[in-house]
Every structure is written in C-alpha cells, then in structure tokens.
Amino acid sequence: MKQKKIIILYILMLVVGLALLFTKSSPEPVAEPIVQQPVQVKEEPKKEEPKTEIITVAAAKRSISKSKILTKDDYYFKSIEVKIGSNDKSKYIGDATEIDAYVAKNNIAKDAFIERSFIAAPNSEEYLMSAIKEGNYVFPFKLDQIDSYLVKNLKSGDLVDLYIFYSDDEIAKSNTNRLVSPSDDFVKNRIKPIIVGKKILYIDLGDTIDQKFQRREVGQVQLELSNQEIKLLRTLMTNSTVMMYPSTYKQNVDDGLRLLSDKEKKWPLTDKAIFSKKKQINLLKGN
Structure with a gap:
C-alpha cells in the first residue's frame, strides 16, 4: 500500500511538471546587436606617369656640306619619342626660326637629326668662321x-x-x-x-x-x-x-x-711702274 502511494505521488509530480513545462511562457528572444560590416572601398589602380613624350625635330632633307647656309630646302620636321627630363628636347631644333639662314659648322648626313651644336647663328663670330x-x-x-x-x-x-x-x-x-x-x-x-x-x-x-x-x-x-x-x-x-x-x-x-x-677680269691690275725713272729720282731727292 505504501508503495502504491509513492507511485501515485511520482505520477502526480510528473503530471504537474509537464503541465508547468507547457504552460510556462517562453522567454522573448534577445535581439543580438547588429554588427556593421566594414565597407570595402575599391581603390582604383594608380596610373603610371608617362615616361616619354613626343617632340618635333629638324632633320636633314639631303646631305649638307660644311659652310652651307641652310634654307627650307635643306631640312624637314618629324616627330620622335624622347624620355621626359632628358636633354634631347633642348639638344634638337623644333622651330624653323632656329635653323633658317643658319650655317652648318660641319657635314650633316641625309635624314640625320640636326642638333644645335651643328649650326651657327647669323652675325655670330662662329657663323663667319664657318660660312x-x-x-x-x-x-x-x-x-x-x-x-x-x-x-x-x-x-x-x-x-x-x-x-x-x-x-x-x-x-x-x-x-x-x-x-x-x-x-x-x-x-x-x-x-x-x-x-x-x-x-x-x-x-x-x-x-x-x-x-x-x-x-x-x-x-x-x-x-x-x-x-x-x-x-x-x-x-x-x-x-x-x-x-x-x-x-x-x-x-x-x-x-x-x-x-x-x-682682259676685264685682270683690270685694273698692272705691272707697269707707277713713276718713271726720272720721277723716282726726283722723289728721292725731295723735289
């Protein structure tokens, strides 16, 4: 009899526990804090600075001999690529006013680039010596x-x-x-x-x-x-x-x-004496 009571007690406890389990309100879920994802900024690839540039230079249209005074028939202009910062830009000539009527100080081959050191400006001492x-x-x-x-x-x-x-x-x-x-x-x-x-x-x-x-x-x-x-x-x-x-x-x-x-070429040269012998003697005497 005693054992039956214990069993019944266990059953009641089990029923109450199940009742409490189903009737108990479930706790409200706690919202997790929103974590902002870091914004990824796409960096544009850096543009490389140009290393070269295009310049216009004068070149010999034909073979130019030393002492030749240059005209527009002796040169032409063409575009070439040079390194930025190099002395090529200042070495060559890029304008007709910097070459026209100048004199060649030495021989210049056909199609060769004409450098400033190859020519001399009018009215300069170097110009006269070269021309x-x-x-x-x-x-x-x-x-x-x-x-x-x-x-x-x-x-x-x-x-x-x-x-x-x-x-x-x-x-x-x-x-x-x-x-x-x-x-x-x-x-x-x-x-x-x-x-x-x-x-x-x-x-x-x-x-x-x-x-x-x-x-x-x-x-x-x-x-x-x-x-x-x-x-x-x-x-x-x-x-x-x-x-x-x-x-x-x-x-x-x-x-x-x-x-x-x-006869015209030799004029006015002559080999005749300027004074006669008599005049020369008088001149020497002081008369």
Missing part, C-alpha cells in the same frame, strides 16, 4: 633707300649679282678707253653683270637718321668675295655706279667673274 671659304673675305655692300626691297626679300644664304651701270655708246664713239657710269643720256645707259652668284652672309640694317628723321642708308649686305673679285668691285665703286640684284643663279658661284673676258 666663309678659305681664301675668301667679307665685303660690305652699302644699300641705298631705293634698294630697300632687297632687305625685305633676301636673307642670309641667298645669292646676288652685281652689275655696273654705264653707257656703251660713249665707249663706241670714243677713241680712248673712257667709261662713263652712268651717262647723262639715260637711253644710252646699260647694265652689265660683273660679279654673279655671290652668297649673302648676313644683312646689317642701317641706323643712321638724317634731320628729317629718314634713314640715309638701308643697311649693308655682307658678301663673301674672293680677293680678285674685291679688287675689281672696289675699284669700280670709286668712280662708277654698281648695283645689286637678286641672282639668276641657283647655286653659289665660286668664280663670280665668269662672265667677263680675261
């Missing part, structure tokens, strides 16, 4: 106001011809070798080329101003002439009119006197 051929000289030819068109149209390296302005009628009628330059009769005047195909080294612009604030002289054209050409020209200029015109020649002429006869 003049051995045995030739610089001769200044003064221009008058009427010749101002030459300054506007010609530049270093261009060629000119020199003419004498004279009257051939006076020579034909005269029994002597008298030369009239020019004649009073304009119709009888002629021009004759005496020196041709000569190169302009550079042009000096005149700065002399008269009382009316006008330039008396346009300037001087510095020519490259030989010793023989200078003797003839300088003598003619003492008592005749010599005029300059753009040359009809395309290339520099070494022998500028080529159109003259042998």
Whole structure:
C-alpha cells in the first residue's frame, strides 16, 4: 500500500511538471546587436606617369656640306619619342626660326637629326668662321633707300649679282678707253653683270637718321668675295655706279667673274711702274 502511494505521488509530480513545462511562457528572444560590416572601398589602380613624350625635330632633307647656309630646302620636321627630363628636347631644333639662314659648322648626313651644336647663328663670330671659304673675305655692300626691297626679300644664304651701270655708246664713239657710269643720256645707259652668284652672309640694317628723321642708308649686305673679285668691285665703286640684284643663279658661284673676258677680269691690275725713272729720282731727292 505504501508503495502504491509513492507511485501515485511520482505520477502526480510528473503530471504537474509537464503541465508547468507547457504552460510556462517562453522567454522573448534577445535581439543580438547588429554588427556593421566594414565597407570595402575599391581603390582604383594608380596610373603610371608617362615616361616619354613626343617632340618635333629638324632633320636633314639631303646631305649638307660644311659652310652651307641652310634654307627650307635643306631640312624637314618629324616627330620622335624622347624620355621626359632628358636633354634631347633642348639638344634638337623644333622651330624653323632656329635653323633658317643658319650655317652648318660641319657635314650633316641625309635624314640625320640636326642638333644645335651643328649650326651657327647669323652675325655670330662662329657663323663667319664657318660660312666663309678659305681664301675668301667679307665685303660690305652699302644699300641705298631705293634698294630697300632687297632687305625685305633676301636673307642670309641667298645669292646676288652685281652689275655696273654705264653707257656703251660713249665707249663706241670714243677713241680712248673712257667709261662713263652712268651717262647723262639715260637711253644710252646699260647694265652689265660683273660679279654673279655671290652668297649673302648676313644683312646689317642701317641706323643712321638724317634731320628729317629718314634713314640715309638701308643697311649693308655682307658678301663673301674672293680677293680678285674685291679688287675689281672696289675699284669700280670709286668712280662708277654698281648695283645689286637678286641672282639668276641657283647655286653659289665660286668664280663670280665668269662672265667677263680675261682682259676685264685682270683690270685694273698692272705691272707697269707707277713713276718713271726720272720721277723716282726726283722723289728721292725731295723735289
């Protein structure tokens, strides 16, 4: 009997426990704190700084010989790639104003890039030393106001011809070798080329101003002439009119006197004595 009571007690306890288990309210779930995920920022790949650049340089259009005064027919421009920060950009020439009318200090091969050290600027001492051929000289030819068109149209390296302005009628009628330059009769005047195909080294612009604030002289054209050409020209200029015109020649002429006869070329040189023997003696005596 006692055992039955115990069993019944266990059963009741079990029933109460189950009842409590099902009737007990389940606790509200505790919300877990929201953890924000770190925002991942995508970094754009860094752009590499350019290491090279494109520049324009002058190149020889054809083989250029030493002492050649450069014109637009001697060079062309092309684009090349060089390292940024290198001295290539300053070494080469990229503008026509930095090469036109300059002189080549040495031989330059065809298609070679023309460096600044290869050429010399007009009016510089290096220019004169490079432009003049051995045995030739610089001769200044003064221009008058009427010749101002030459300054506007010609530049270093261009060629000119020199003419004498004279009257051939006076020579034909005269029994002597008298030369009239020019004649009073304009119709009888002629021009004759005496020196041709000569190169302009550079042009000096005149700065002399008269009382009316006008330039008396346009300037001087510095020519490259030989010793023989200078003797003839300088003598003619003492008592005749010599005029300059753009040359009809395309290339520099070494022998500028080529159109003259042998007699004309040799004038005014002579081997005759300046004084007779008697005059020489009188001169020595002080008379």
